[in-house]
Amino acid sequence: MSSPALPHDAGDAPQTRGPTRTPAFEKRLAQRYRAERNFRRIGLGAVVFSVAVLVFLLGNMLMNGVAGFQRAELAVTIDFAQSGVTGDPVSLAAPSAVQTLEMQGLPDVVTFFAEEQLGKDAAAEIAPEGWRDVAAALTADPDLITRSQTFYLPTTSALAGALQGEGPAELRALAQKLSDQGKLGRNWDWGFLARSDATSPQSVGIWGALKGSMLTMLVTLVLAFPIGVLSALYLEEYAPRGRWTDIIEVSISNLAAVPSIIFGLLGLSVFLALFPNLRSAPLIGGMTLALMTMPVIVISGRNAIKAVPPSIRDGALAIGASPVQVVFHHVLPLALPGMLTGTIIGMARALGETAPLLLIGMRIFVATPPEGFASPATVLPMQIFLWSDEIDRGFVERTSAAIIVLLVFLLTMNGLAIYLRNKFEKRW
Amino acid sequence: MTVIHPKMTDQSAKIRAQDVCVYYGDKKAIDHVSIDISPNYVTAFIGPSGCGKSTFLRCFNRMNDTIGAAKVTGLIELDGEDIHGSRMDVVQLRARVGMVFQKPNPFPKSIYENIAYGPRIHGLAEKKADLDVVVERSLTRAGLWDEVKDRLEDSGTALSGGQQQRLCIARAIAVDPEVILMDEPASALDPIATAKIEELIDELSGRYAIVIVTHSMQQAARVSQRTAFFHLGKMVEYGPTSEIFTNPIEERTKDYITGRYG
Numbered sequence: 001m002s003s004p005a006l007p008h009d010a011g012d013a014p015q016t017r018g019p020t021r022t023p024a025f026e027k028r029l030a031q032r033y034r035a036e037r038n039f040r041r042i043g044l045g046a047v048v049f050s051v052a053v054l055v056f057l058l059g060n061m062l063m064n065g066v067a068g069f070q071r072a073e074l075a076v077t078i079d080f081a082q083s084g085v086t087g088d089p090v091s092l093a094a095p096s097a098v099q100t101l102e103m104q105g106l107p108d109v110v111t112f113f114a115e116e117q118l119g120k121d122a123a124a125e126i127a128p129e130g131w132r133d134v135a136a137a138l139t140a141d142p143d144l145i146t147r148s149q150t151f152y153l154p155t156t157s158a159l160a161g162a163l164q165g166e167g168p169a170e171l172r173a174l175a176q177k178l179s180d181q182g183k184l185g186r187n188w189d190w191g192f193l194a195r196s197d198a199t200s201p202q203s204v205g206i207w208g209a210l211k212g213s214m215l216t217m218l219v220t221l222v223l224a225f226p227i228g229v230l231s232a233l234y235l236e237e238y239a240p241r242g243r244w245t246d247i248i249e250v251s252i253s254n255l256a257a258v259p260s261i262i263f264g265l266l267g268l269s270v271f272l273a274l275f276p277n278l279r280s281a282p283l284i285g286g287m288t289l290a291l292m293t294m295p296v297i298v299i300s301g302r303n304a305i306k307a308v309p310p311s312i313r314d315g316a317l318a319i320g321a322s323p324v325q326v327v328f329h330h331v332l333p334l335a336l337p338g339m340l341t342g343t344i345i346g347m348a349r350a351l352g353e354t355a356p357l358l359l360i361g362m363r364i365f366v367a368t369p370p371e372g373f374a375s376p377a378t379v380l381p382m383q384i385f386l387w388s389d390e391i392d393r394g395f396v397e398r399t400s401a402a403i404i405v406l407l408v409f410l411l412t413m414n415g416l417a418i419y420l421r422n423k424f425e426k427r428w
Numbered sequence: 429m430t431v432i433h434p435k436m437t438d439q440s441a442k443i444r445a446q447d448v449c450v451y452y453g454d455k456k457a458i459d460h461v462s463i464d465i466s467p468n469y470v471t472a473f474i475g476p477s478g479c480g481k482s483t484f485l486r487c488f489n490r491m492n493d494t495i496g497a498a499k500v501t502g503l504i505e506l507d508g509e510d511i512h513g514s515r516m517d518v519v520q521l522r523a524r525v526g527m528v529f530q531k532p533n534p535f536p537k538s539i540y541e542n543i544a545y546g547p548r549i550h551g552l553a554e555k556k557a558d559l560d561v562v563v564e565r566s567l568t569r570a571g572l573w574d575e576v577k578d579r580l581e582d583s584g585t586a587l588s589g590g591q592q593q594r595l596c597i598a599r600a601i602a603v604d605p606e607v608i609l610m611d612e613p614a615s616a617l618d619p620i621a622t623a624k625i626e627e628l629i630d631e632l633s634g635r636y637a638i639v640i641v642t643h644s645m646q647q648a649a650r651v652s653q654r655t656a657f658f659h660l661g662k663m664v665e666y667g668p669t670s671e672i673f674t675n676p677i678e679e680r681t682k683d684y685i686t687g688r689y690g
Contacts, residue, residue, distance in 0.1 A: 241496060311533035315596070317494060319546040319603055320523035329545070330535060 061400050061407075068401025071189040071202050072160035074126055074178065076114045078134065079148035083109045092142040098135045107131040110153070118183060121174055125159040127202050133191075152187055154202040157394040159184070166393065192401060197366050197383065201394025204387070206405050208369040212282055212362075212377030213351065213409065215370060219286020220293055220350050221343075227290075228297025228346075229332075229339055235298070236305040237327050256295035263292045264356030272360055280361040280376040288356050293346035300342020304335035333424065340421040344414050351410055354381045380406040430462070431677045433667030436654070441505075442467035442607060442637040443488055448502035450483050450492060457483045459661040460502070465607075465654075470629060470638045472648035472669065475658035476684065481641045482530075484658070485609050488639065489525040490518050506607070523550055526600030526636075530612040532592035534584030534599070539576050542584040542595055543567060546603040562602055570598035571628050590621025597628060601636070608632065610640040614647065626651050645685055649673050657681045 019025065085104050091097060110131040114123035130153035137151065138144055161167045162175040163184060178184035195205020231252075239245045267288030271278075278284050308331050316326045357363070362378050363386065370377035378386070380402065387399040441464035450458035457480045465471050465488075473481040483492070490511060492498040504511045511521055523546070534542050543563045547553045553562050563580070567573040572594045576587070584595055593613055600608055610629070614622040629638060629651045642648050648655050649669060656666040657678075665672060665681045676682045 309533070311529060311531055312535060314491065314494070314527075314529060315533040315535065315599075316545075318489065318491065318522055318527035318529070319549075319599060320519045320521075321545075321549055322519050325549055329549075334536065 058407075061403055064397055064400035065404040067186075068397035068399070068404075069189060069192055070186045071192075072155045072163050073152035073185065073187050073189075074114070074118060074122065074155050074159075075150055075183045076110065076117060076126070076153055077148060077150040078110065078113045080138075080145045081148065083113075085109055085145065088142070092139050092145070097139045098132070101135045101138060102131075106135055110134055114153075118178065122159075122178055122183075125156045125171075125174070127154040127156050127200055129198070129200070129203050130154050154200070155184070157201050157392050160202055161393055192398075193405070196369050197378070197386070201387075201390070201392050201398050204395075204398055206380070206383065206402050208366045209378050209380045209383035209402070210405060210409065211369045212285075212366065213379040213406075215282035215373055215377065216285040216289065216357075216379055217347065217351060217413070219283055219373060220289040221347060223287060223290035224293040224297055224346065225343055228294045228343075229301055231294070231298045232301030232305060232339070233327055233332065236302050237323070237331065252295050252298050256299055258292075259355075260292055260353050261355040261359065263288055264359030266291065267356060267360045278374055280364050280378075281374045282370060282377045282379075283373040284360050285357050285362050285377070285379065286373075288360055289350040289353060292353070292356065293343075293350045296346035296349070297339065297342050300345070301335065301339045304338025304342070305331060307338060308334045337421045337425045340417050340424070344417040344421075347413060347417075348410055351413065352381050352406075354379075354385055357382055380409065430663045431665045431667075433665075433671050433677070436464070436667055440467065441465060442507065443639075444503075444505045444508075445484075445487070446503040446505075448484070448487060448500065448504060450480070450487065451499045451501075452495075453497045457498075457661055458487075461658075461663045463656060463663060463666060465637060465639055467606075467637045468634070469653035470633045470640060470651050471654040471656065472652035473639065473641045473656050473658060474643070474645060474648045474684075475664075477643065479658040480661040481658045482611050485611055485639060485641050486527075488607065488609055489522050489527055491522075491527065493518065523603050524605055525607045525609060526603065526605035527609045528593070528596050528600055528611065528613045531616050532589055532596050534587070534592050534595050536583060536585050538581045539567075539584050539587070539595065540580040542599050543602045546599060550603055552603060566598040566602040567595075569601055569632065570594045571624065571631075572598055588621070590617050590624060593617060593621070593625060594628065597625075597632075601632070605636060607637045607639065610638065612641055612643060615643065622647075645673070657684060659684070 085101065085106055091100060094100070110126070111123055114126055133153055134151055137149070155163075158167055158171060159175055162171040163179060163186065165172065175184060192205050193210075194207050195203065196208030198204045235245065235248065239248075267284060271284045271287050275284065312330050312334065313326055316330050317323075321329065357379060361376075362382055364376055364378055365386075366376060366378045384399055384402045384406065387395045387402060443465040444463075445465075446462045448458060448461045449456060461484060473485060475481050483498075486492045487500055487504055488506075488511075490500075492500055500512070506516075506521070506524065509516055535545065537545070540563055543566050544553075544559045547559060547562050553559045564573060564577075567576065572591060575591060576582075576595075584592065587595060593616075597608075597613070613629075614625045617625065626647065629640065632638060633651075633653075640648075640651065652669045654666070655669040655672040657664045657672065657676075657680075659680055665676060665678045667677075672681065673685055676685060682688075
């Protein structure tokens with residue numbers, strides 16, 4: 001057999017070397033390896049860049065956020081025995097205890113001791129609502145009424161700014177003096193995680209928004225997950241192939257791409273029209289976000305169901321399992337990990353959503369955490385948006401702290417879902 | 429026209445198919461096939477790839493129902509009962525006619541659960557003790573018990589290919605079927621595993637009517653007593669295995685078994 005005429009054959013010289021041993025081939029080989037190396041470098045560069053951006057973002061947030069978890073506080077020692085405030089364990093345990101204490105003049109008592117210990121100027125810089133911390137301590141421990149105790153009360157934001165070297169000179173001098181005396185300082189403010197929104201950055205807290213987010217997410221999950229999973233199962237396993245199925249498929253894909261604010265309009269015109277007195281409620285917010293999350297779950301669920309090998313279905317059918325048994329005993333358990341991945345993505349998107357919630361009135365000032373699914377609430381991203389809009393400088397750090405809380409919530413939620421996914425994951 | 433060897437006419441039939449046609453959309457995959465399957469023998473379907481032998485096998489437990497485009501016409505009877513009739517439930521039919529597939533397809537569950545699944549969904553064994561008995565008996569019959577008795581809780585997918593296929597056979601016999609359909613059960617296995625499966629088919633043949641599809645003529649010759657040769661959707665010749673391989677009547681059968689095409 002004669003050797004085939006290859007394009008790189010040099011003249012009529014007999015082929016002593018195989019076609020893969022020519023210099024031209026070796027050159028191409030070197031080129032191939034070069035392309036390989038270049039691609040690896042570019043890929044590594046992309047990863048390094050995104051990691052760097054993430055580190056910068058998180059680092060920046062963490063630096064600011066740490067300050068957001070602290071607040072400027074003034075030390076005031078209150079001797080209740082001399083204060084004229086009275087109370088017994090029963091009345092202090094009553095729900096109206098704080099009002100009772102207010103009527104007995106607790107705010108004035110706090111001001112009196114503060115003026116005595118810190119001077120008139122400094123006492124005026126205690127936050128107007130500062131006495132509530134004292135009231136809270138009293139209701140928590142009624143025995144305090146007979147003793148004396150040192151409280152760390154929040155300052156006004158003006159003094160808090162002065163402590164960090166901002167604002168008028170005389171206030172800065174006062175802050176310096178108090179700080180030197182050890183009566184003014186920035187302390188860890190764990191109450192930030194327990195309080196709700198307020199007018200002063202010194203006394204705001206994130207709990208109201210956090211609880212609002214939790215309630216809203218719960219409604220979203222309870223609605224979107226079962227409906228999404230059942231829709232995916234029906235469409236994949238039962239729906240007859242045809243024009244209507246195609247139309248539904250395309251509609252669901254489009255729904256997943258609809259800008260979120262449109263869902264807000266839907267929530268406004270449908271849900272709020274049906275339940276007008278549930279304005280700003282987590283129930284309506286959750287329903288609106290569920291509309292948004294559902295298509296994501298349906299799409300990922302269908303892909304997960306498609307990935308279940310048909311041989312498993314055949315095996316189950318062949319020993320006489322009914323279609324419902326095949327779906328619930330075999331297909332669903334195998335598709336669940338993939339469905340959970342879709343749910344993570346959908347829920348994470350819903351958690352960070354503000355636009356649709358703006359329209360259904362969740363942009364509100366919530367001074368007390370929502371009591372239930374029907375009471376007015378706001379959510380974490382909305383709280384971040386509201387605080388970032390404030391003029392007071394103190395809110396900058398509080399905003400960063402709120403972002404950290406949001407991210408931690410997100411990580412917890414995703415961590416839980418990933419844990420569940422790995423638990424259910426099976427190989428075949 | 430189908431040639432049926434003379435000795436075949438007097439045998440009793442576990443499954444009787446008459447004028448069965450299968451269509452995939454417009455394509456006719458099986459063209460007027462009539463056959464009687466004996467309860468006492470292993471029946472082999474042989475033929476070149478794409479001749480429709482697997483499609484025909486899947487008619488017997490109505491697995492073609494799961495393919496939307498497939499349409500089956502003609503009459504198929506199991507013990508004289510029309511399997512498409514209103515008195516026949518498909519779930520019940522599949523409990524009576526078990527199936528083993530080309531690729532081993534154990535459920536991604538434990539070995540025990542693989543076997544116990546069928547009896548459990550059919551309510552054949554309610555108590556754990558009863559299930560234990562069924563599991564042990566099925567695995568013993570499938571020749572797998574000694575290999576897996578100490579690791580019944582391990583995943584069925586962790587077994588070797590040959591063991592997986594025997595697990596699938598055990599799963600099929602756990603519901604005590606009357607017929608076992610095998611669709612090229614050894615084609616994905618190595619020669620040793622194949623030999624074990626063939627041995628197993630031999631052992632099971634008295635207890636169940638077995639229909640096996642194979643593309644290996646040697647396998648058909650080794651395990652079966654009846655052989656049907658299919659070509660282009662038609663059954664060309666049906667007779668005792670020894671006759672088909674030594675003394676075929678049709679020219680096409682002769683060509684196929686002598687390796688002229690296939």
